[in-house]
Amino acid sequence: MLERLADRLDRLNRLVGAGVRWFALAMVLLQFAIVVLRYVYGISFVSLSEGVLYLHAFLFMLGAGFTLLVDGHVRVDIFYAKATRRGRAGIDAAGALLLLLPSMVVLAWHSWPSVRNSWSVMEGAISVGGIPASFLLKSLIPAFCVLLIVQGLACLLRDIARLATPDTADKDETRA
Secondary structure, three states: HHHHHHHHHHHHHHHHHHHHHHHHHHHHHHHOOOOOOOHHHHHOOOOHHHHHHHHHHHHHHHHHHHHHHHHHOOOOOOOOOHHHHHHHHHHHHHHHHHHHHHHHHHHHHHHHHHHHHHHHOOOOOOOOOOOOHHHHHHHHHHHHHHHHHHHHHHHHHHHHHHHHHOOOHHHHHHHH
C-alpha cells in the first residue's frame, strides 16, 4: 500500500522531469544562437541572454524532484555504503524527516511573501531590455519546494515500507 502511494507521488516528478529535460536542449540551442548572433552578425539582445538564465533556473529548480526520484543527488557515503538495505532506509528516512522536509517547508514559508509581492506588481525584467517576468523566476522557489516535498514523501514512504519488511539479505550482509 505504501509503495502504491509512493508510485502515485512519483508520477508528478516523472511528468515534470520529462518536460523539464527539454529545457537543457533549448538552453544549449539558445546559447548557440546568441554566440552566432554576437560573433557572426555583431548583434546582441539582453532578452536572449536572460532567456538562458531563465531556462537554466527552470531546469534546475523544477528538475530537483526528479533528480531525487532517480537518486541522482550527491550523497556523502560515510556510513551509508556499508549499511544494510534496512540501514540505508533508516538513514534516508531520518534525512527526509530531519533535513529535507523541514528545510523545504521553511524555505517555502519564507519565500512566499516575496513571491506573492512579485506577482502582485508583476515584477519586471532583471536588466533593461530583458524578459519582463521576474515573478516567474521567484515562483520557482515554492515550486521547487513542493516538488521536493512530494518526492521526499514518496521516498519516505518507501523507506518506511523497507523498515517494516524484514529482509533476509540483511542477515546475510551482516554475517559477511
